[in-house]
Amino acid sequence: MDVSEIVEWLFSSRSTGDFGRRSILRFSDPDDYDQFLQALQVNGPLSKKLEEIRPLEMIQALSIPSSYRSLPASLCGKASLEEDIPVSVGALPQGSLVTDKGIPWGVKHIQAPQAWSRTTGYRVKVGVIDTGVDFGHPDLRHSLDRGINLLHRMALPQDDNGHGTHISGTIAAANELQGMIGVAPRSMIYPVKAFDYNGTAFVSDIILGIEWCIRNQMDVVNMSFGMKTRSKSLLNAVNYAYRSGVLIVASSGNDGRIGDIDYPARYNQTIAVGATNQLSRIAKFTNRSGLIDIYAPGDRIVSAWLKGKHREMSGTSMATSHVTGAIALLLALKPGLSPAQIKVIIKNSAKPLKNSKAPRTAGELNVMRMIRAAEQL
Template identity: 40%
Template sequence: MFSYLLYVLALGVIGTGLIQKKKHRPKYKIIGFRDEVSIEETEGILSNHGIKIKKHLPLANACLCLVDEISAGFKSLTANDNIEFIEDDYIAMIQVIPQTADSLKIKSQTIPWGISKIEAPKAWKHCQGEGIKVGIIDTGIDQRHPDLKANIKVAHSVVEGTGADDDNGHGTHVAGTIAALDNDIGVVGVAPKAEIYSVKAFDNKGRGRVSDIIDALNWCIENKVHIINMSFGFSVNSQALERAIREVHKHNIIMVAAAGNSGGKDTVLYPAKYPEVIAVAASDNKDKAADFSSSGPEVNIIAPGVDISSTYINQEYRLLSGTSMACPHVVGACALLMSISGADADNVKNAVLSTARDIGLPEETQGAGLVDVSAAVSNIKKTKGGFFYE
């Protein structure tokens, strides 16, 4: 009996030790520094505390590091005056409604209802997105898709150990809404001559980490894109991402993001929630708000997001729904306006919002209203520096 009790106690001690070991397992953290601290100084500070850098995140003046939160080095680091914040490497999700729809059989080119609803075809005689570089931070892209490949200029991945191809379908669908070719097959995008710069930052399950998204934003800056599509969202604010978004804005780049699929009031996700970003809600073909569409004071505009037909992986086409699908309609609209005007990001944003059509929904649901490409283009005169309104 005594031996049995010793055996049970021993198991308890071992079990507790295993739990503690698992609980205190090192994890990745983003460590942000004060603005005046240089990259060289960050390396020295972290080295002095015994912390190794996984990668630098210059847009956020931060580093991704593998740390042991109970180590003396980490505890002393948290008290260092040069540290602005320490946070988890949060995970974002693509904003698409789960579905099991089969591939669409499209015999000849059709214009998706959302493209028609925002009156993009009426603008094509004036502009089709020529010369505008659109960055798509997503699950990658089907580089062999016949409705996309001529418009794909660069495809890149920032996810360790993966290529740039889409292994989910979401990124390819988003790309098609923005810039599927006008080529007599499949579908056509809002801006059929825009240039696609795809950067994979999300895995095959539609999950992406802050650190990879910041890398993708930096890649977009380096490749001098004009507009960035962000059909994803976080439920929590990341100080590192917020810093990166502010830096991107300084580069005269338009950023557009999905408002979120949480429904209800005051549910807009990040990065759509940031003031530098255009937050897009979703509507259906009857100009009603999608029941899943997030709402809140941060919503800037609404666009088609229910049963949207677009390109898909394996050279297919598919219907998808979500604010993920609404977002690229606005990105395409911005590409059209920028291609005809040559205006800067703020002027394009103002033009899109000021010409949106009121569809009778609360402001927190529709923002300025439904994006109206034709109305925006018709009120623009091509000038050297920006917009003139009639």
Template identity: 40%
Template sequence: MGSHQGGQRFTFLYQHGSRVERLLELGCQVEYVGRYTPFMTATVSSWKQMKQIERDSELVHVESDRSLQLFPYELQKVYPKKRSVKTKQKGEVLPWNIRRVLRGQNRAFTGKGVKVGIIDTGIDFSHPDLSPNIQGGVNIIEPGKPPHDLNGHGTHVSGVIGAAINQYGIIGVAPEVSLYAIKVLNKKGVGSLSDLVRGIEWGIANNMDILNISISGGKVSPMVLEKAIQTATRRGIFVVAAAGNAGQLSGRGDTVEVPARVPNAIAVAALSKSNKRASFSATGSTVDVAAPGVKVVSTYPGMKYASLSGTSMAAAHVSGVLALFKQKHPKVGHAAILKRLFASTKVLHSSGRNSLTGHGLVQF
């Protein structure tokens, strides 16, 4: 562990309640105590402290906190606000990718009353396409500060899910959904495992219906993250996660990343405009569904719009479609809605479910 200045941050998972007093007694700095999962994040400054903590029979698991970041994604183009994406049709566009998941139909459902937490880099609260639907949020990395997006990724994802119908810009999958910015990544798109878990816990505490996560966490699944996602799912929250952008060109191998590969998370692959798996899209047996993720135009900070490619864009479509299902079937449970989601996909392979696109293209 080394004795460098300030010590090292760990996450401790306990059998029952957390052990704040014990850790404080040993001189550790406790940073967070789980509300729904018996875990704690604390800074430990010496081996001696760690040895004493490990003697606790209640302790189930210890892991050092690790850094997480956005998947590398491709920013194709930024449209200045003056031009925005205006067209002759009353100034507002329903992009091809949104039409694709709505089967091109008129909407009877808009996601009204459904709460979606965007666990990401924050959201641009002043964007005219998003401000009507933003209902709040939290800044986990800089507590007390508003969860504004200094990166662009969270704002783009939010527009795909819920850009409003307002005669301006674009329309999202669920244009009347309630959006919440859960900021766990900084302007460089970097955060930590413990912050991600805290973001999920905030989503549970604030009764989110859906949590949308596009974060690259490698292949090893942390126990505390599994527990947090399991807790959220048990409480009826859908956890939608981008599968990852490190897929092989050949489509071989298991390249799905955490949190998408965690049990109970809905792992989403990306499709091109021709409904083929995007060349970068992660593959593997844990892929559940697929959605458009290539050259997707959506909202971007500074009243702009941008075209981005990545499984993050694909995951956002799935969160939007789930919001529509949730509004349509308010009394139906988690498992039954998931069944409906999978049953309504457009199967893309003769073999049915597969490791490239899961059950197929998500459609409402």
């Protein structure tokens, strides 16, 4: 492998006018990946440009600036190239700020309160790859660990969008008297800020987030976002997490599509979540297909928001956070369960949906049924 040729190719791209775009260069052989990293590090004159190259160690890849159409000769057969796709968090336009207190309807609907005498998710580590979290929110102050800010490594993963705070509130808020209470109020949220204030990130940011969650031994990871395009790099990261015992819960998307759902929910190694409304019917906005594993409340969900407030929001993002919270309850009760076992329990214990004509349609999340199914293993 001619490393000098590759380095020259790598830094010649700035003249293409693709500012703001990125690619993922994935190596087939770990030795080639290591050799390439070492070669980059000894290129002193290029050190400033090296800051824009992000190693993705878990999948033996690099996220590199600009987009490329072909590999240099030295890399043919040894590496592959794909676009580092932009991803957006998944929620419909924001609802209004509210003053509701207590237990939100979705938390009651899945029968989480009935389980709290037995499990509250105590000490289960939940990674939330999102826009960060409002560290000053009174409903979350007992439920947060530091996490990581992948956009600014030295800073707290402080939420500047609101989406991540809303997701975290549904999972683990613990302020029933003055605020709200989430599905698993004694679980611990580790916010992983991969998305900016607009709610956008690159696939490479997600991969780095998954890598952090595995390294820091998260029990379950919430990924309330999606994209239409398949990414082999993201699939490799999801597979790695699954084999490492870390289950990823992902939202199906909000386009109302039938027979098609977003990635990464579309990968078999995740739990794919669709949304229901208060009548236990599939919400009109949710994507749906036979690939959905479970439905959960996602319509008009009240949860935590920025500056200590609360907001009503709808989307499969909101449904996903209910499922993540339920898994935290399950893992506190039965900590040895594998991702495959959890997926079977969730699917087999689902409550049949109302007015569901298709025999293959997944059911709706129910915590008490889930716990009973787990006890029969």
